[in-house]
Each structure stands twice: as C-alpha cells, then as structure tokens.
Amino acid sequence: MTAVDTTANLAAGNPTPTRRARKAGRLSVGVSYAILLLVLIVVLFANFLAPYDPNKQDLNAILLPMSGDHWLGTDDLGRDVFSRMLYGTRVSVLAALLAVAISVVIGLPLGIAAGWLSGATDLIVMRVVDAVMSFPAIVLAIGITATMGPDITTAMISVGIVMSPAILRLARAQTMAIRSETYIEAAKSFGARGLRRMVLPHVLPNIIQPILVQVAVLMGFALIAEASLSFLQLGVQPPTASWGAVLSRAYTFLDQAPMQIFIPGIAIAATVFAFNIIGDEIQRLLDPKRK
Incomplete structure (x- = not known):
C-alpha cells in the first residue's frame, strides 16, 4: 500500500492494515485472557459447577445426545460428559503445570550452570541435551511412561523431562549473553563471586522474561502431551476424567x-491457543524497547 492509499484510507475513515492487525491482536489477547480465566474458574470450582458425579454410571442413559438434563450428552457408561469435562479440566491443567514445573526445575539451573561455567560443564550438559533431543519428544515421553508404568504422575514427569531441554537451552543462551555484559565485569572487579552475589542478583532477573514466555508456550505443549498420553491410556487411568480420557472414549x-469428540478437542485447541497468545503478550509487555 502506498502513502497515497494510506492517506486516502485515513481520510475516508477506513483503518489501515496495521491498525486492523493491532485490533485483531488486541481481540485475540482478550479472548485468550477470557479462555484462561474460564479454565481457572473451572479448575477451582469444578466440584460446585458439575451437576453430576463424573464417575457415576447410568446404564439406562448410554450415549444420550445433548439435552437439558445432560448438556453435552452421556458417554458409553451413562456418565455425564459435561461433568467429566469439568473435572477433566482440573486434571489436565494440573498435570500440565506439574510437567512445566519439572522442566523448569531441571532446565533452569542446568542451563544457567552451563552458560555461566562454560568449559567442561557446558560440554557435558549440552551432549546430554543433544542425546535427549535426538528423539521425538512425544515418542520419548511415551517410551518413558510405558517403561515406568501408566500413571498420570509418571506420564507428566516424563513430559517434564522431555521439555526441560527447551528451558535449558534458552537459559544457557541468555546466561552466556549476560556473562559478557559490562556490568558483570564491573561486579567481578569489585570482588563479587559465586551464586549468591553474581547469579541470583545479576543473571536470574535478566533471563526471567524469555523463560516466562517459554513457560507459557510449554503449557500448551504439556496439555497436548497429557491428552495424547491419556488418549493412549498411558496417562490418567479409569475412571479418572481428563480431556484426553474423554477424547479417547468419544473416539x-x-x-x-x-459430536462428543469435538468437545474435548475444542477445549484442548482453545486452551493451547490461549497459552500461545499469552506467551506472545508476555514478551510484548516485558520488552524493554516497548514504548
């Protein structure tokens, strides 16, 4: 679009492509916040919102369609799908949080150590990371879970281990960049050494922005991983409900x-979308160059 076209659009009251893009971006951020707020409410108050016991079977009400009594219908055992989705939201989100927490606990300190100490420490850590990343993430998680036994806690520990290289590599790169900064050299010249006087006050606060962005993105990946493992019956075990378990029964x-297969699918897709958009928004808000 030329400058003349832009001026004509502004004169006519028509928004420019840049303004339309900004408006769409603000709308997507607002929708993402609304989705995550709704998810948080369900996680906290699923007990009060669910109209039925999610595990209660009614063999006289098998595979009923959507109705006033059962808003999302019933499954093959007569259990209310809406209630199972509400309880499954809590299981899926908490499982994803567990996986992300494990990835941060493993990846962040090792990444900082590799970037700050360099040398042999960096070489050993990165060779281990290369070995882990040589396998497809979800395949490695499935292999670990199958070896240790199907269980939601085991499954998400496996996912956390698989995701930790993403945090580790990012923390290492950021630490290596900060290590060469002038203020680090100045702190060293004044005798600052060690974890308490160098890493905690100077390194960790300066790498937290990209780490938070990565955590938001990994939450989406962890939700997909939980759904995949539960779909394969390697995650939550019956009769516990999760989005992946509900999806598996519907399939x-x-x-x-x-229609029942779309319900957990839409929930997973919408929540993953929201976490990705919020990750971009966190990056924008914490950008030091932002006006």
Whole structure:
C-alpha cells in the first residue's frame, strides 16, 4: 500500500492494515485472557459447577445426545460428559503445570550452570541435551511412561523431562549473553563471586522474561502431551476424567455419538491457543524497547 492509499484510507475513515492487525491482536489477547480465566474458574470450582458425579454410571442413559438434563450428552457408561469435562479440566491443567514445573526445575539451573561455567560443564550438559533431543519428544515421553508404568504422575514427569531441554537451552543462551555484559565485569572487579552475589542478583532477573514466555508456550505443549498420553491410556487411568480420557472414549464410539469428540478437542485447541497468545503478550509487555 502506498502513502497515497494510506492517506486516502485515513481520510475516508477506513483503518489501515496495521491498525486492523493491532485490533485483531488486541481481540485475540482478550479472548485468550477470557479462555484462561474460564479454565481457572473451572479448575477451582469444578466440584460446585458439575451437576453430576463424573464417575457415576447410568446404564439406562448410554450415549444420550445433548439435552437439558445432560448438556453435552452421556458417554458409553451413562456418565455425564459435561461433568467429566469439568473435572477433566482440573486434571489436565494440573498435570500440565506439574510437567512445566519439572522442566523448569531441571532446565533452569542446568542451563544457567552451563552458560555461566562454560568449559567442561557446558560440554557435558549440552551432549546430554543433544542425546535427549535426538528423539521425538512425544515418542520419548511415551517410551518413558510405558517403561515406568501408566500413571498420570509418571506420564507428566516424563513430559517434564522431555521439555526441560527447551528451558535449558534458552537459559544457557541468555546466561552466556549476560556473562559478557559490562556490568558483570564491573561486579567481578569489585570482588563479587559465586551464586549468591553474581547469579541470583545479576543473571536470574535478566533471563526471567524469555523463560516466562517459554513457560507459557510449554503449557500448551504439556496439555497436548497429557491428552495424547491419556488418549493412549498411558496417562490418567479409569475412571479418572481428563480431556484426553474423554477424547479417547468419544473416539471409540465415534460412529454412535460423533459430536462428543469435538468437545474435548475444542477445549484442548482453545486452551493451547490461549497459552500461545499469552506467551506472545508476555514478551510484548516485558520488552524493554516497548514504548
């Protein structure tokens, strides 16, 4: 678009492509906040919001369609899908939080150590990371979970281990960049040494911005990983509900109740979208160059 076209659009009251993009960006951020707020409310108050016991079976109400009594229908055992989705939200989100927490606990200190100490420490840590990353992430998580036994806690520990290289590599790169800064050299010249006087006050605060962005993105990946493992019956075990477990049951009876497979799928997609958008928003808000 030329300058003449832009001026004509402004004169006519039409928004420019840049303004339209900004408006769409603000809308997506608002929708993402709304989705995550709704998810948080469900996680905290699922007990009060669910109209039925999520595990209660009613063999006289198998695979019922959506109705006033069962808003999202019932599954193959007569359990209320809406109630199972509410309780499953809590399980899926807390499982994703566990995986991300483990990835940060493993990746952040090792990444800082590799970037700050360099030399042999950096070489050993990065060779281990290369070995872990040589396998597809979800395949490695499936292998670890299958070896240790199917369980949601085991599954998310596996996912956390698989995701830790993303945090580690980012923390290492940021630490190496900070290590060469002038204020680090000045602090060293005044005798500052060690974890308490150098890493904690100077390194950690300056790498927290990209780490927070990465954490938001990894939350989306962890949700997908939990759904994938539970779909394969390597995550939550019956009768516990999660988004992946509900999706697995719906897939089994796809020909009889096709609408039920969309419910957990939309929930997963919307929440992952929200975490990705919020990650971009965190990066924008914490950008030191932002006016």
